[in-house]
Amino acid sequence: MKSKDRMKIVFSEMPTQPPQVRAKNFREVPYGYSEEMALQEANRCLNCKKPKCVEGCPVRVPIPEFISLIQEGKFLEAAWKIKERNVLPAVCGRVCPQESQCEEKCVRGKKGKPVGIGNLERFVADYERFSGHIPEPMRVKKNRKKVAIIGSGPSGLTTAGDLIQQGYEVTVYEAFHLGGGVLVYGIPEFRLPKSVVQYEIQNLENSGVKFVYDSVIGRVRSIDELFSEDGYDAVYIGVGAGLPVFMNIPGENLQGVYSANEYLTRSNLMKAYLYPDYDTPLLTGKNVVVVGGGNVAMDSARTALRLDAKNVYIVYRRSREQMPARLEEVHHAEEEGIQFKLLSSPVEIMGDEKGRIESIRCQRYELGEPDKSGRARPVPIEGDYFELTTDLIIIAIGNKANPLITMTTPDLEVNKWGNIVTDELGRTSKPFVYAGGDIVTGAATVISAMGAGRRSAMAIHEDLFPTTEEITESFMIPKEILELKHVAIYPKSVYLRVNLVNVSEKELDQVKIRISHVHDFFETTMFEKTVPQWSPGEEHEIDCPRIDKSEKEYLITINDLHGKIMSKIIVAEDVKK
């Protein structure tokens, strides 16, 4: 198909439950694409030579490659292609803020709608799940190193997935009785069905990851004990933010005021929305006020609506454009009838003599000079107040760092907000202890937590198996086996001639050569070639049409039959001559 024809295809709108119907149930809002819709949407992708979308993705999903596979009708292969970079595609297809990541960069977005990358990711991940074609877990030779992961949220699951594939013995400790972290306690069923999360955890279990539930690390075991008593070689902390921020206004401890964490945990994890079939109760309200403008605020408001509220208000200090929530969530909330009280902030909560809330007083704001972050600062308007009658208030203004682990690990450096200090790869001040996700950055997104998990997995591997002569494991081959003979750069391609040295014939039985770009520690595969038989000393010519010659450096990786990395060489600008 020619680009001109692709340009003519119109965007496949995601079919959803009608707002008035879904506002009364907890079933998922979008139905997902049909095969026809997925094909149509995939065909809108121009397969750009320089795929900008990939740059927008924190874990560098090979977007054009997986969309090409959809175009060919290879849905399962498309799902597996994503899984090379992202262990949770069914989750990310649903909860990633695509509009500020991959889809924002899509060239088709310059004129009209960008390609529905998130919708397509969701489609292939669901297709794989329902097909029952679960790929056999990779058989990996164990490397005899043990890693403990604290927290089974998105970053912990990603770290676990990456490390198990490299032969580590991986154990995930979770404080709750179910795995998934924020994916199960925070995000409601109508946005992310819990069966999706359960499926992903099951896959990780199948590939050998051990999950230990009901374990609060910091209490039942300290980090030091994980090393000294349980014999772990490294520990990854991915415990999330997990300490709710309150407003510190009068009346905040009255009955009927919840933190969003409590409200959502009761509803999602403890299944209070199915009360009394489940035992955990949840206060319901006729007039519900949610304070905040992020995804958590939207989730709380829409949960309240589904639990029979008449009026649900979102009170947010800034303007609509400044709301941090995902665009789709704000849109869905609005469609369902959530009422927005923008540029307003609560000042007092009033209650009756029994201690139950009755109303909330808010002050109106206007936008003033931009603050440090560049956003216009909201300024209170003196004397301009309004009151809302309410019987349920949910505070969703963010989370601070939970101190449980840092409190019990004094040698772990934290900043003034209590977040763990790390380097770019998640290394903390304590040797062989790594951290990532909200406990490091403060509240952020699922996908950025996954990115952090991946970087830490790389750091753990680098630190436990430093690439020097000290490597004792027999399957590890020193990296000096690749000899670069010639490099030529043409306008549309890069030509390389390479030679393999110092390896036995047996080891070269079917090797895979991969050439990638490296950005912020993420590799984007640009070229891949399998060579059935490569004799030592034999030169090979590799013509890489998709290489971007503006890149400063690129990575050549040689994998053996089992995907085990045999050699890595970074080719920098100065050798390209």
Next chain:
Amino acid sequence: MSKFEILKKEEFVPNFYKLDISVPTIARKAKAGQFILVMVDERSEKIPLTLIDWDKEKGTISFIVQELGLSTSKMAFMEEGDSFYSIVGPLGEPAYLENFGTVVVSGGCYGIGATYPIAKRLKELGNHVITIIEAKNENLLYYEEEFKTVSDEVILVTTDGSKGERGHIYDVLEHMIESQQRQIDHIKVIGCNVMMSKVSKLTKEKGAIPTYATVITIMVDGTGMCGSCRLSYDGKTKFACVDGPEFNAHKIDWEEIIHVRNTSYISEETLGLQNFSPECRSLAKYQEKSKEEETS
């Protein structure tokens, strides 16, 4: 032995059960004053229960359950050999324990059991331990013999005077303080919030004797994540699950705890009990009434 299995169950006074459970990980780390969060089955609520004993070697923990709400009623129906769905712990900070001199350790109702490990540890630390335990009547008093082994004196109190002194813990304390027979250096109190608040008021007025109360609130996760257990302490918001459960009683805003925080779900709890079994319906009515009485 399966995970979280009940090894022993004993109803030692009506509606009060002592359960011994196999949880080696918790038994290994538990300290006096800490608690656990328990789910009976996968549909249950998570409820906090104070540990009353543990055995590192056998890998067992013990707690006392008063059949009162839905979860505790479910527990009352469990048998030896049954298993809990989830037990998380040990949670909370251990109690503040050192050699204070003379210590009064007081517990009422379900707090009697929770007082035991604290008295035991205080005795080990060399304190002169005076234990006061209170119940409505003689039939509901328990652990008298156990307390004798870890206390220098044990004083029993019943509301109706059917055993020991007549009245409440604070009546006994008031008498002790006013008679000046012995200087009291430190007081521990565990029980219902109304009783603890009265003890706190008394000891604050009578020479500000250091008094520490254990506040077990409604909780969900026990890790400080939800804020359900928040209370006002010395003008600041504290979380009972991570900052407590033991606090300096004189700094706690008792009014707020009694009238606001802990009465949030009375109607829901009653409905839950009615759904659970017909036998529980009468209990539900009784409970609703007694909670109303407590708060009024």
